[in-house]
Amino acid sequence: MDQTDEIESLLSRTALGDRQAFSQLYDRTSGKLFGVAMRVLRDKSTAEDVLQESYIKIWRYAERFAAGGGVSPMGWMVTIARNTAIDRLRAGRDADDIDEMSDRLADRGPTPEQVAEAAGEAGRISTCLSQLDDPRDKAVRGAYLEGLSYAELAEKFSVPLNTVRTWLRRSLISLRECMDQ
Amino acid sequence: MSPTADPAKDDSLLAAEYVLRLLRPREERAFERRLLEDHRLAQQVAGWTARFSGMNAEIAEITPPRSAKKGLQTRLFGKVEEAVPLWRRLGLWQGLSFASVALAAFFAMQIVQMPGQTPPQAQDDRGALFLSEVAAEDQSLRVLAVYDSAAGRLQITRTAGAAAPGRVLELWAIAGENAPVSLGVLPETGKGGVILPEGLRAQVAGLTLAISDEPPGGSPTGAPTGAVLAVGQVTRL
Structure with missing residues (x-):
C-alpha cells in the first residue's frame, strides 16, 4: 500500500497549498485520471480540459479530503474525474451540482x-x-x-x-x- | 437493509444509481437534497463508490499531453513568475517611505496611549512596542498594526480602504523566507486585535505583514489565494 500512502501524503501537502506536492501528485496520478476522462469522452482535447478541471477541484478540495478521510485518495480523485467527465458529456447540466457532490464525499466519508x-x-x-x-x-x-x-x-x-x-x-x-x- | 420488494424504494439501489450517474437530473437533485440530511444515505453512496472503485483497475492509464499540466498551472496560478513563491515576490514593494513610517508611529502612539492615558516613560515597563503600516502601493488600503511585546498582542486599525463586496481581508505574517502564517481575517469594523503566535514573537522586529483578498471565512488553503493588496514591514518604535 506504499503508493496509496504516498498519494495520501501528497494530497495532504496539497491541502496546505504546497504547489510542489500538487505537481508531484499530478505526475503520479494524471495518467489514470486522463484514462478515466478518455474512456468517458473519447475525445482528446475535451478530455484534456476535463483533466484540468478535475485537478482544479482536487486542488480546491484537497483540504476537505484530508480532513474528512474515508474513501481512498485515488478512488476520490477518480470519482472527481469521472463525474467531471460525465458532466461534460451531458453538458447541459449545472457544474455546481458536482462541486456539491465532491464536498459531501469529502465531508461525510464512511467510518474506517x-x-x-x-x-x-x-x-x-x-x-x-x-x-x-x-x-x-x-x-x-x-x-x-x-x-x-x-x-x-x-x-x-x-x-x-x-x-x-x-x-x-x-x-x-x-x-x-x-x-x- | 435487506432488499425490499420494490426496487424504486430501495435506498441502497438508489444510491448505486446515483453513484453510477443513472438518475435523471431531477431525480439526482432530489436525491442530493436528501443526501444533505440523511447520513445513512451518504454512507450508502460512499459504500457503493468504494465497491465500484474495484473497476478502476480496468481503466488503462493514458499519459496526457504535456500541454495539459502547463495549462492547468496557468489556470490555477497564473503565468510565468509563479515559480517564485508569493512571499518572495513581496520584496518588490517592501520599500516603505520614511514618511509613512513616521506618520504611522504618530498614530500608533495615540492608539496605544488612549485607553489608559499611559505616559510615554511608562512604556519600558510594558515591553517594547513595534509597529507596521501595512499599505497598498496606491494607498487605497492602509492598516496600522501595533505590537505590544508584553501582551503578545497585535492591535489592528484600518485607516483606509475596505474589503471588496463579498470578500474579506486576511492578515499574514512572513518571517524571512518562511511561508506566510495567517493571523486571521480582519474584522469588518476596521479595528481588532490578534495574539501573535508564540513562534513569531522572537522575530517580530524583522516580520513582514501582508494583507490578501480572500473568500468569506478566509483562505481555504492555509496560504494566500487572492491578490496581495498591502504589505508592510514591522519596525521597533
Missing part, C-alpha cells in the same frame, strides 16, 4: 471500518460481475466506466429502456448480495 469493508468488496467486484448473465455485467461496466445513461444503455443493447432499467437494478441487487457474502 466501513472503508475496510468496502475495500474488500472492491476487490470482489470483478468476481461478482462475472457471475451476472452476459450482457448485464456489460451494462454495469458501461454505466460506470463510460458514463452511459439508461437511454444510452438501452440503445447499445437494443432493448427497451424499462428492460435495461430492470436488468440493471437486478444486477445491482445481485452484486450487493454477492459482495455482502
Whole structure:
C-alpha cells in the first residue's frame, strides 16, 4: 500500500497549498485520471480540459479530503474525474451540482471500518460481475466506466429502456448480495 | 437493509444509481437534497463508490499531453513568475517611505496611549512596542498594526480602504523566507486585535505583514489565494 500512502501524503501537502506536492501528485496520478476522462469522452482535447478541471477541484478540495478521510485518495480523485467527465458529456447540466457532490464525499466519508469493508468488496467486484448473465455485467461496466445513461444503455443493447432499467437494478441487487457474502 | 420488494424504494439501489450517474437530473437533485440530511444515505453512496472503485483497475492509464499540466498551472496560478513563491515576490514593494513610517508611529502612539492615558516613560515597563503600516502601493488600503511585546498582542486599525463586496481581508505574517502564517481575517469594523503566535514573537522586529483578498471565512488553503493588496514591514518604535 506504499503508493496509496504516498498519494495520501501528497494530497495532504496539497491541502496546505504546497504547489510542489500538487505537481508531484499530478505526475503520479494524471495518467489514470486522463484514462478515466478518455474512456468517458473519447475525445482528446475535451478530455484534456476535463483533466484540468478535475485537478482544479482536487486542488480546491484537497483540504476537505484530508480532513474528512474515508474513501481512498485515488478512488476520490477518480470519482472527481469521472463525474467531471460525465458532466461534460451531458453538458447541459449545472457544474455546481458536482462541486456539491465532491464536498459531501469529502465531508461525510464512511467510518474506517466501513472503508475496510468496502475495500474488500472492491476487490470482489470483478468476481461478482462475472457471475451476472452476459450482457448485464456489460451494462454495469458501461454505466460506470463510460458514463452511459439508461437511454444510452438501452440503445447499445437494443432493448427497451424499462428492460435495461430492470436488468440493471437486478444486477445491482445481485452484486450487493454477492459482495455482502 | 435487506432488499425490499420494490426496487424504486430501495435506498441502497438508489444510491448505486446515483453513484453510477443513472438518475435523471431531477431525480439526482432530489436525491442530493436528501443526501444533505440523511447520513445513512451518504454512507450508502460512499459504500457503493468504494465497491465500484474495484473497476478502476480496468481503466488503462493514458499519459496526457504535456500541454495539459502547463495549462492547468496557468489556470490555477497564473503565468510565468509563479515559480517564485508569493512571499518572495513581496520584496518588490517592501520599500516603505520614511514618511509613512513616521506618520504611522504618530498614530500608533495615540492608539496605544488612549485607553489608559499611559505616559510615554511608562512604556519600558510594558515591553517594547513595534509597529507596521501595512499599505497598498496606491494607498487605497492602509492598516496600522501595533505590537505590544508584553501582551503578545497585535492591535489592528484600518485607516483606509475596505474589503471588496463579498470578500474579506486576511492578515499574514512572513518571517524571512518562511511561508506566510495567517493571523486571521480582519474584522469588518476596521479595528481588532490578534495574539501573535508564540513562534513569531522572537522575530517580530524583522516580520513582514501582508494583507490578501480572500473568500468569506478566509483562505481555504492555509496560504494566500487572492491578490496581495498591502504589505508592510514591522519596525521597533
